[in-house]
Amino acid sequence: MKLHSLWYLLGQGIKNVWVNQLLSIASVGVLTVCFLLIGVATLFSYNLQSFAHGVEKKNEVVVFVGDGMAPSVAVNLKKIKNVASFVFVSKETALKEQLSQLDEGGALFEELGQNNPLPDSYRVALHDVDIVNKTIKKIGTITGVEKVNSPTEVAKVITTIKNTVSYAGVFIVGFLLLVSLFIIATTIEMTIYNRRREINIMKFVGASNAFIRVPFVVEGMVLGIVSAFLAYAVLHLGYVYMFDVMAKFEIDVLPMIRENIVPFAELGTYLLAGFLCSGPIIGMFGSVFFVRKHLKV
Amino acid sequence: MISFSNVSKEYPNGTKALDRIEFFVNNGEFVFIIGPSGAGKSTLMKLIMHEEQATSGQIDVNGYNLRKIKNRQISKYRRSLGMVFQDFRLINQMTVYDNVAFALRVTGVGGRDIRRRVFYILDLVNLLQKAESFPNQISGGEQQRVALARALVNNPAIIIADEPTGNIDPELSTGVMELLCEINRCGPTVVVVSHEHDLVKKLDKRVINIEKGQIVSDSSCNATTGPAIDNNNKKRGLNEK
Ligand SMILES: Nc1ncnc2c1ncn2[C@@H]1O[C@H](COP(=O)(O)OP(=O)(O)OP(=O)(O)O)[C@@H](O)[C@H]1O
Ligand SMILES: [Mg+2]
Numbered sequence: 001m002k003l004h005s006l007w008y009l010l011g012q013g014i015k016n017v018w019v020n021q022l023l024s025i026a027s028v029g030v031l032t033v034c035f036l037l038i039g040v041a042t043l044f045s046y047n048l049q050s051f052a053h054g055v056e057k058k059n060e061v062v063v064f065v066g067d068g069m070a071p072s073v074a075v076n077l078k079k080i081k082n083v084a085s086f087v088f089v090s091k092e093t094a095l096k097e098q099l100s101q102l103d104e105g106g107a108l109f110e111e112l113g114q115n116n117p118l119p120d121s122y123r124v125a126l127h128d129v130d131i132v133n134k135t136i137k138k139i140g141t142i143t144g145v146e147k148v149n150s151p152t153e154v155a156k157v158i159t160t161i162k163n164t165v166s167y168a169g170v171f172i173v174g175f176l177l178l179v180s181l182f183i184i185a186t187t188i189e190m191t192i193y194n195r196r197r198e199i200n201i202m203k204f205v206g207a208s209n210a211f212i213r214v215p216f217v218v219e220g221m222v223l224g225i226v227s228a229f230l231a232y233a234v235l236h237l238g239y240v241y242m243f244d245v246m247a248k249f250e251i252d253v254l255p256m257i258r259e260n261i262v263p264f265a266e267l268g269t270y271l272l273a274g275f276l277c278s279g280p281i282i283g284m285f286g287s288v289f290f291v292r293k294h295l296k297v
Numbered sequence: 298m299i300s301f302s303n304v305s306k307e308y309p310n311g312t313k314a315l316d317r318i319e320f321f322v323n324n325g326e327f328v329f330i331i332g333p334s335g336a337g338k339s340t341l342m343k344l345i346m347h348e349e350q351a352t353s354g355q356i357d358v359n360g361y362n363l364r365k366i367k368n369r370q371i372s373k374y375r376r377s378l379g380m381v382f383q384d385f386r387l388i389n390q391m392t393v394y395d396n397v398a399f400a401l402r403v404t405g406v407g408g409r410d411i412r413r414r415v416f417y418i419l420d421l422v423n424l425l426q427k428a429e430s431f432p433n434q435i436s437g438g439e440q441q442r443v444a445l446a447r448a449l450v451n452n453p454a455i456i457i458a459d460e461p462t463g464n465i466d467p468e469l470s471t472g473v474m475e476l477l478c479e480i481n482r483c484g485p486t487v488v489v490v491s492h493e494h495d496l497v498k499k500l501d502k503r504v505i506n507i508e509k510g511q512i513v514s515d516s517s518c519n520a521t522t523g524p525a526i527d528n529n530n531k532k533r534g535l536n537e538k
Contacts, residue, residue, distance in 0.1 A: 004407040019390045201386045204346060205447065206376035207403040208369070297348060 001210065009211065013218025023191045024219075028227045030187045031282070034180030035231030035275050038173055042271065043239060045169030046262050052162035054260035056129040061136060062149040063122040069144030070120050076142040077122060082135045086124040094118045119146060129159060181282070188220070188286035196294040203297050216291050220283025228275035235271065239264045298324050299345065299455065299486070304354030306340055306510075314340040316510040317354070322488065324454075327481045329497045330490045332507035338490045339383055341507070342459045345488075346380055347371055359454055376404055379448030379485075381458035385440045387432040387447075394419070394428040397446045404451055418446045421476065438465035445473065455486045462493060474500060 001009075017024045063086075065073045070088060077083055089097075095118050126135060136148045192199075202212050243261060299322040306315040314337040322328050330338050343349040344356060347363055356363040361374050379400075387396050398415045406414070419425050422442040427435050432443065441464050448456055458477065462470030474489075474496055481487040491497055497504060506514040 002405045002407070005402065005405055008402060016390070197386075198388050198390060201388050202399070202403075203372070204348065204375060204380065204382075204386065205400045205403060206372050206374075206378075207399075208372040211372075211403055 005211070006214070009214040010218055013215035014222060016215055016219045017222050020191075020195070023194060024223060027187050027191055027223050027283075028230065030183055031180075031224065031227035031279060032231045032234070034176070034183060035227060035279070036234060038176050038180065039231060039235045039271050039275075041169065041172050041176055043235070043262070043267060045165050045172070046267060047260070048165045049162050049169075050262050051257055051260045052158045052165070053129075055158045056162075057125065061124040061126065061132070061139070063124055063139055063145055064119045064147040064149075065121065065144050066119065066146050070122075073122065073142055073144045077124065077139070080135065080138055082127050082131060083139075084125045084127045086122045089121045089123060091116045091118045091120050094121060184282055185286060185290075188283075189290045192216070192287070192290040192294065199291065199294040200297050203295065209295050212295065213288060213291055216287040217284050220287035221280040222283075224279030224281070224283035225276065228272065228279040231275055232268065232272045236264055236268060298322065298357070298359065299488070300355075300357045301341075301344075302355050304344065304351045304356055306337070306344060306349065307352045314510055315344070315351075318507075318510075318512060320505060320512060320515060322486060324486055325481070325484060327478065327487045327502045328489070329500075329502055329504045330488065330507060331492070331494065331497060331504060332513075336507045337510040338507055339459055340510075342380070342383075342457055342488075342490060345455075345457055346375065346378065372403070376400075376451065377454050379451070379453035379456040381441070381444045381448045381456075381461045383459040383463065383490075385432075385444040387440055387443055389432050392429050392431055393424060393435065393443050396432070396443055397450050400447045400450050406451075414450060415446075418450045421449070422446045422473075438469060441465060442473070445476075449480065453485060455488070456480065457488045459490045460492065461489060462491065462496070470496060478502075 063073070063077070074086070074088070077086055095116050098118070124139070126132060132150060136150050139145060139148050199212055243258070246258065299320075301318045301320050304315060304318040305313070307313050318341070330341065332338055340349065344351055344363070345358055347366065351364070359374070359377050361370070366374060388399065391399065394415060397418060398411050401411050401414060416425065416428070419428055422445055424439060424442055424446065427439060427443075432440055435443070441461060445458070445461055448458065456477070461477070462473050465473065470493060477487050477489060478500065504514075504516045505512060
């Protein structure tokens with residue numbers, strides 16, 4: 001194909017986006033909605049996971065140690081890989097903390113001061129909360145450790161939720177992808193069906209298949225790119241707006257949620273990249289595939 | 298050169314549109330095809346265009362055997378034909394100018410040549426002032442002339458016109474027929490389907506009469522009108538030089 005023909009066809013593809021306004025708007029609309037669904041599902045599942053992870057982190061393992069054994073236990077704790085960090089809590093501090101929750105705590109502390117029933121302890125944060133049970137067993141074998149308190153039941157539930165969400169997220173996004181592909185294919189097919197007369201005429205005037213296809217491919221790519229940016233913009237604005245609104249309310253869990261919000265920038269780039277890869281490709285292959293049907297004259 | 302030998306066409310729904318058609322058109326000839334509605338005239342044209350394929354028999358056009366033509370050869374083959382369809386077949390999304398130019402663009406001709414050529418042809422069919430209109434903004438007769446312009450624009454070896462005067466007043470149709478005759482004098486073969494028997498008689502060309510899918514008469518068999526190429530009359534033909 002000659003260069004000036006190629007320029008003409010490229011221009012024609014871009015022009016067609018404008019000439020067939022209604023069909024273009026319909027295609028961009030469908031593609032954008034599909035991208036939005038996928039984007040929302042992705043953002044939601046990421047945030048839920050991030051939230052669950054935040055809750056998990058709050059639940060440290062508490063290791064009680066025998067009198068005077070603290071320094072040697074610390075040395076051994078450092079050797080365990082899954083231990084991220086630990087803080088020493090002396091029996092005095094522990095007692096103070098506990099009593100401060102009571103009204104007459106101050107007085108009681110004075111009284112119990114000499115006879116503290118609480119042991120020294122370490123509050124241990126883990127790298128990987130999923131293998132908490134293994135780590136607890138390991139810590140239990142350290143000499144000087146008297147008792148290990150595992151994270152609360154809540155944390156366990158949250159871990160389950162997190163895992164479920166990550167599987168469900170993959171499943172839902174995959175499902176949406178399939179549905180989207182189906183809807184998009186139908187839209188492209190309808191768009192091109194509407195223009196089969198044009199395609200037929202071009203064939204009868206002597207246009208080669210490539211000559212007819214190129215503008216459609218360009219058109220499909222342009223619509224794909226427009227949809228990708230549109231979906232990205234809507235997601236970004238919606239995301240920021242939602243958390244702005246959230247900031248205005250004061251509910252107990254909100255600070256916890258806010259702390260764990262995944263910043264849009266962290267995911268947005270990936271989403272945009274995904275949209276920009278798939279949009280034009282979907283547009284391109286859809287065009288090639290469905291124009292083909294009408295080229296056989 | 299167009300050659301039909303023993304060609305029959307039956308549509309998938311069982312309609313027998315053509316029945317053992319046999320004829321030969323020399324290069325440079327001017328042929329009218331006449332016959333009542335439903336006789337099979339458009340079907341004949343569609344076979345030449347390779348829009349439909351013959352059920353049996355052999356068709357050769359411009360050295361292409363239409364039964365054996367390969368898919369990728371079809372576009373090149375069609376570029377050697379200029380076709381005026383009974384239903385015009387203009388592209389509604391394109392202006393008159395672009396509709397005509399498209400037939401040139403598919404051949405790979407570039408920008409400046411296209412302008413010159415398209416304006417020349419639009420002038421020939423008296424449509425210069427409608428160049429920027431869209432097909433749905435012009436009259437049926439004007440659309441027909443756009444279709445004619447598109448058929449002429451890339452100097453095809455054969456021009457096929459299915460009722461090119463079907464939608465225009467008598468004066469204009471005489472004009473269109475005269476234009477086709479003039480073009481024919483410059484070389485191209487011209488095949489015209491027409492209902493206008495008076496006009497056909499007046500022009501005194503070869504006439505093939507089809508009825509119920511069969512050729513009932515062919516004037517070249519009993520008249521002396523052979524291929525009429527008048528080389529002295531090239532002043533206003535297809536080539537503007
Ligand atoms: N696509 C088709 N499918 C089935 N039958 C068809 C088809 N096209 C034409 N026919 C039939 O074939 C016969 C010949 O039709 P054709 O269009 O060739 O007639 P025609 O001579 O061009 O008529 P007119 O002068 O009205 O244009 C008619 O009986 C018509 O109904
Ligand atoms: Mg007809």
